[in-house]
Amino acid sequence: xxxxxxxxxxxxxxxxxxxxxxxxxxxxxxxxxxxxxxxxxxxxxxxxxxxxxxxxxxxxxxxxxxxxxxxxxxxxxxxxxxxxxxxxxxxxxxxxxxxxxxxxxxxxxxxxxxxxxxxxxxxxxxxxxx
Numbered sequence: 035x036x037x038x039x040x041x042x043x044x045x046x047x048x049x050x051x052x053x054x055x056x057x058x059x060x061x062x063x064x065x066x067x068x069x070x071x072x073x074x075x076x077x078x079x080x081x082x083x084x085x086x087x088x089x090x091x092x093x094x095x096x097x098x099x100x101x102x103x104x105x106x107x108x109x110x111x112x113x114x115x116x117x118x119x120x121x122x123x124x125x126x127x128x129x130x131x132x133x134x135x136x137x138x139x140x141x142x143x144x145x146x147x148x149x150x151x152x153x154x155x156x157x158x159x160x161x162x163x164x
Contacts (some may be wrong), residue, residue, distance in 0.1 A: 056109050057160070067104040067120060068127040074098035076135070115158055122155035 077094025080086040110116045126148050132138040140148075 060108060060110070060159070063104055063107055064119060064123040065127070067101055068123040070097050070101035070104060071120075071124060072127055072131050074101055076131070110159065119155045119159050122151040125151050 074094045074097030077086075077090045077097065079094075081088065081091035081094065105116055105120060108116050110119075129140050129144050129148050133140055
């Protein structure tokens with residue numbers, strides 16, 4: 035028998051398959067939430083800092099509300115651990131957003147820092163636990 039996050043598995047293969055599905059789902063939700071957070075925040079930034087129309091701020095605010103809902107769809111039982119992981123995803127996506135949207139090329143230290151965060155959150159989320 036294998037147990038993880040309240041699930042009971044009859045075989046190692048069943049455990050590995052379920053864990054793979056959870057991993058893909060988690061990554062998808064992390065990326066979706068990160069894009070909602072950065073995209074919504076960016077629209078609010080444009081509205082307030084670059085004098086874009088009010089509807090930029092309104093749409094940005096709605097997207098940020100959606101960002102608050104997306105993490106509740108995760109299968110991780112701990113709020114703190116889930117949000118710590120979102121912090122890492124936010125860092126990676128913010129570096130990529132800056133590169134793609136703001137045309138600010140990340141330097142070596144940006145990539146080193148983001149990689150350290152990625153390793154840390156991977157340990158937090160996917161370390162085997164009883």
